[in-house]
Amino acid sequence: MSEANHRVKRYQKEKVLGEGTFGIVNKAKDTKTGQYVAIKKVRMGNSKDGVAIPALREIKILQDVRHENLINLLDVFGTSSNINLVFDYCIADLEQIIKDKTIALSTAEVKGALKMILCGVAKLHENWVLHRDLKPSNILMDTQGVLKLTDFGLSKLFASPYRKYTNQVVTRWYRAPELLFGATQYGTGIDMWSVGCIFAEMMLRQPYFPGDSDIDQLSKIYSALGTPTEEEWPGVAALPAYVEFTPKPRPPMRQTFTAASDEALDLLNQFLLFDPWKRISAQDALNHPYFKKPPLPCSPNQFLEKVKSGRLFLDSDSRYSLNQVETDDPLSKRRRYSDLGKRRLEF
Amino acid sequence: MAQNTLVENKQPLWLFSAEEIASIPPYEKQFVRKLAAYIIVCSEWLSLPLPVAHYAVVLLTRYDMLYDLEPRTEAPYIAAACLFLACKVQETHKRLRDVVFWTVKVRTRKSRDYPGGEEVLEGSVRYVEEKENLLSAERDVLRCLHFDIFLETPHSSIVQLAKIYGNTRENQRMLAQFALNVLHDTYVSIPFLHIRYRAKEIATALVAFAAAMYDYALPDKTIENGQSGQNESRLVAFHEYFQVNRIVLNEIWKRVLDCYEPEYSSEDKTNSLSKEENRHR
Numbered sequence: 001m002s003e004a005n006h007r008v009k010r011y012q013k014e015k016v017l018g019e020g021t022f023g024i025v026n027k028a029k030d031t032k033t034g035q036y037v038a039i040k041k042v043r044m045g046n047s048k049d050g051v052a053i054p055a056l057r058e059i060k061i062l063q064d065v066r067h068e069n070l071i072n073l074l075d076v077f078g079t080s081s082n083i084n085l086v087f088d089y090c091i092a093d094l095e096q097i098i099k100d101k102t103i104a105l106s107t108a109e110v111k112g113a114l115k116m117i118l119c120g121v122a123k124l125h126e127n128w129v130l131h132r133d134l135k136p137s138n139i140l141m142d143t144q145g146v147l148k149l150t151d152f153g154l155s156k157l158f159a160s161p162y163r164k165y166t167n168q169v170v171t172r173w174y175r176a177p178e179l180l181f182g183a184t185q186y187g188t189g190i191d192m193w194s195v196g197c198i199f200a201e202m203m204l205r206q207p208y209f210p211g212d213s214d215i216d217q218l219s220k221i222y223s224a225l226g227t228p229t230e231e232e233w234p235g236v237a238a239l240p241a242y243v244e245f246t247p248k249p250r251p252p253m254r255q256t257f258t259a260a261s262d263e264a265l266d267l268l269n270q271f272l273l274f275d276p277w278k279r280i281s282a283q284d285a286l287n288h289p290y291f292k293k294p295p296l297p298c299s300p301n302q303f304l305e306k307v308k309s310g311r312l313f314l315d316s317d318s319r320y321s322l323n324q325v326e327t328d329d330p331l332s333k334r335r336r337y338s339d340l341g342k343r344r345l346e347f
Numbered sequence: 348m349a350q351n352t353l354v355e356n357k358q359p360l361w362l363f364s365a366e367e368i369a370s371i372p373p374y375e376k377q378f379v380r381k382l383a384a385y386i387i388v389c390s391e392w393l394s395l396p397l398p399v400a401h402y403a404v405v406l407l408t409r410y411d412m413l414y415d416l417e418p419r420t421e422a423p424y425i426a427a428a429c430l431f432l433a434c435k436v437q438e439t440h441k442r443l444r445d446v447v448f449w450t451v452k453v454r455t456r457k458s459r460d461y462p463g464g465e466e467v468l469e470g471s472v473r474y475v476e477e478k479e480n481l482l483s484a485e486r487d488v489l490r491c492l493h494f495d496i497f498l499e500t501p502h503s504s505i506v507q508l509a510k511i512y513g514n515t516r517e518n519q520r521m522l523a524q525f526a527l528n529v530l531h532d533t534y535v536s537i538p539f540l541h542i543r544y545r546a547k548e549i550a551t552a553l554v555a556f557a558a559a560m561y562d563y564a565l566p567d568k569t570i571e572n573g574q575s576g577q578n579e580s581r582l583v584a585f586h587e588y589f590q591v592n593r594i595v596l597n598e599i600w601k602r603v604l605d606c607y608e609p610e611y612s613s614e615d616k617t618n619s620l621s622k623e624e625n626r627h628r
Contacts, residue, residue, distance in 0.1 A: 049443045050482045051489060053435050056496065060436055063497040076494035078486060083494070156438070 011039055011086065023082070027089060030074075036089035037074060041082045054153030055083050061152045065127045069120030071140065071150040090140035090148065094198070096312055098136055098205055103310035107261070110202045112298035114195075115291060116147040121195060122282035124149070125188045130158050134194035135174045136201060145304025158187055172217050173197065173207050177228075178276050180214050180221075182241030189276030192285075196271025203257055203264070218245065226250025228274035236274070263290040361498065361542060363412055368539050371411070376539065378419070379411050382426040383538045385453060389430055392449040393441055397531060398502050403433035404534045405498055405541045406488065412542060414491050421484070423454050428484035436496050444469040447477045501530055504550035504589065512554065512565045512585050525557035526550070529603060536606035544599055547589035552599035555585055 011028040014036075018025045023042040030037050042055040062073035075086035094113070097103060105113075117139060124131055131138075132154040140148050176193035178186055200208035209224065211217025227247045228236055236242060253265050260268070267290045270280035280288070291297055298306075307313070371379075383404045390400035406429040416422040427450035434441045451473075452464035467473045489496070505526045513519030530553055533540050540549065558565045565585045586593055 050431065050485045051435070053440070056432075056435050059494055060497050063495065078490040078494070083489070 011037060011084075013039070028086075030086075038087045038089050040085040040087065042085065043082055051083065055085070057155055058085065058152040059083075061129055061155050065123060065129060067120060067123040068146060069116050069148055070123060071148045087150070088142055088148070090142045090150075092141045092307060092312055093137050094139040094141070094147065094202075095136035097141065097307055097310075098201055100310045100312045101205065103307055103312065105202060105205075105306065106295070106298075107264075108295040108298040109303055109306050110199075111291060111295070112300070112303050113147055113202060114199050115286065115297045116300070117149070117195060117198065118282050118286050120147070120149040121191055122286060124155075125191070125282055128157050130156050130188065131191050131194075132156060133171060134191055134198065135171045136198055139198070141304070141307065143304075145300035145302070145307070147300075147303075172214065173210050175217065176276065177218065177221055177274060178239065180218050180241070181236065181239035181243070183239050186276060188281060189279040192271055192279045192282065193276075195282070195285075196268055199268055199271060200257075203260055215243065218243070222248050224251070224253075224256065225272060225274070233274040261290070261293070263288070263293055266290070361409055361495070362545065363539075363542050365543065367412070368543055371539070375411070375415065378416060378422070379408060379538055380535065382407055382416070382422060384535050385423065386426050386430050387535055389427065389446075389450050389453050392453065393430075393434075393445060395430075395434065395439055395441070396437075398500055399433050399437045399439050400430065401500055401502075401531070401534045402437055402498065403430040404538050405500070406432060406492065406496070408538045408542050410488055410491055423450070424480045424484035425488060426450075427454075427481055428488045431481065431485055432488060432496065443478060443481070444474070447474060447481060450481070451477055499546040501546040501550035501553065502527065504547050505530065505554055508550060508554040508585065508588060509557075511588065512558075514566060518563060521561060522554055522557045522563070525560060526553035529553050529556060532606060533603060537602055540599070540602055544595060548591045548595050549599060551586055551589050551591040552596045552603070555596060556600060556603060558585075 010032055011030055013026045013028045015027050016024060017027050017038055023040055026039045026041065028037055028039050029035075042052055059073065059076055062071065066072070071090075072088045073085060074088065077084050077086075097105075117134075121131065121134070129152075131149060131152065133151055134149070138149065138151040140150050142148060174194040174197045176186070176190040179190060197208050209217060209220040211220045222245055226249055227245050230236065237244075253268065254260075257265060257268070267280070267285060267288045270288075271285070273279045386403045386407065387397075387400050390397070390403070403426075407426055410416070410425060410429070416425060427446065430450070431441070431443070431446050434446070447467055447469075451467045454464075455461045456464040458465075465473075467477050506523050509519045509523035509526065513522050530549070533549070544552075555565065557563075586596055
């Protein structure tokens with residue numbers, strides 16, 4: 001039996017977990033280990049330019065950077081028309097957790113979740129990787145309650161600060177103002193802005209800046225944070241798509257976040273600074289007094305217990321079911337040496 | 348540079364033993380060298396940075412170690428697919444039509460029918476055929492390499508070492524430029540070097556090689572009695588920076604010098620190696 005054939009049959013699909021831009025994610029059982037896994041199927045056969053670049057980016061970054069708070073790539077295999085990425089199975093995403101109002105997230109749980117997110121982001125930035133699409137639905141919770149960043153299809157290495165990148169990244173609600181103004185030179189600040197939006201969303205239990213167009217997005221940001229002055233954000237007027245807004249004063253954050261501590265508001269403010277170069281880094285955020293003062297961040301297990309208490313888990317496991325295993329494309333190549341073949345990467 | 352800046356060694360997943368590489372027949376090694384040169388020429392026509400072409404050569408060599416490149420009619424497609432994949436992985440995107448155009452043109456140059464190379468334009472029947480072959484080879488390469496497309500190349504380590512051990516900007520440039528030139532030659536002449544040794548080992552060897560060629564003494568404040576670790580602020584010896592074994596360095600030197608034969612005789616080799624050894628004694 002060829003290896004591709006063997007590997008497709010190793011995973012028995014159970015149900016569809018979700019559908020993204022690049023393919024379908026299925027829950028499957030690894031017959032070798034008995035563990036559940038998530039298989040992301042990315043089409044590669046009919047693409048105009050061959051194998052999709054986001055899939056290659058995701059494989060490359062996840063092979064290179066490994067951390068508890070980043071999704072673990074367990075295996076990759078191909079069939080005639082798809083690339084299949086095998087990940088740890090996760091039981092929920094942060095968006096579902098935030099939306100489930102039957103789960104009452106305490107300060108310790110918000111802290112615990114934010115800490116896990118920041119650890120993952122810090123690891124990425126330490127390895128010169130920008131995630132560029134941080135949002136609650138891209139943060140998954142595994143069976144141990146550990147939050148893991150996922151979906152690295154838009155990620156990019158940012159070795160050179162002068163290199164130009166596309167500004168068409170990050171889902172609008174979590175997009176930093178410099179991207180909305182068309183900046184093509186940016187850095188880790190864009191991820192930190194997204195983390196700030198997620199932090200605010202966890203406290204509010206609804207998106208902080210839910211804009212329905214780029215202009216509306218800026219308008220919502222300015223309504224919450226006031227319009228930036230040239231002093232607050234030097235060089236803003238020189239950005240390619242800069243639009244001048246009627247000056248708005250900054251309302252006190254306390255009005256919106258009534259129950260938040262002073263440290264929480266200070267940290268949130270530092271995530272949401274207009275000037276991207278002054279925005280707090282992931283590593284500095286982890287050392288912020290917010291995480292040192294009681295209540296201390298909860299453990300992943302405590303977080304899991306809280307999430308399990310909600311309606312989310314009562315409704316799950318009943319969506320779709322698929323027939324077993326698709327047809328596969330046997331690897332027809334003649335293997336040169338059996339011993340060399342065994343050298344394949346063990347993920 | 349403090350000793351604690353030494354870079355952690357990663358487990359080499361794609362390195363092969365000398366015996367494994369020796370088991371490849373000489374005619375096939377020659378064939379891989381030809382394909383490597385083909386990749387380099389195509390990359391020049393496609394205006395690709397050299398590291399992208401080098402990346403492609405390593406993918407090709409890995410492929411050859413796992414699955415031989417027979418039948419030979421398929422091999423140029425595998426080489427072209429490695430180049431196309433390297434472009435994607437290194438974020439230097441090229442249109443498929445350009446890759447098809449130049450890889451076919453270079454491949455068919457000097458043939459009886461197309462002395463200047465066949466020009467396959469988008470929309471033609473030949474284009475569809477060539478495109479299908481290239482995309483099929485791309486999937487083949489990915490699957491044969493188990494989708495393990497991450498690899499480290501010596502380029503950045505060479506620049507890093509040159510910056511640390513060159514005492515002036517001029518010397519830094521001289522060390523880096525010479526080492527990078529030699530590095531480029533290794534991808535065409537001895538591509539299997541890159542699946543035998545770690546990127547950092549090759550980088551260290553080539554910077555030392557550059558220094559030896561220019562008779563530039565690499566600064567090293569290692570204390571003579573060998574108890575050098577006591578001074579935290581000392582600049583570590585060049586081979587210590589990436590924790591490279593000196594025996595490995597000598598092996599790489601010999602391989603590199605072999606590809607420049609007969610410019611350097613074996614006597615020259617021994618002399619320059621001994622010179623470098625003495626400098627660090």
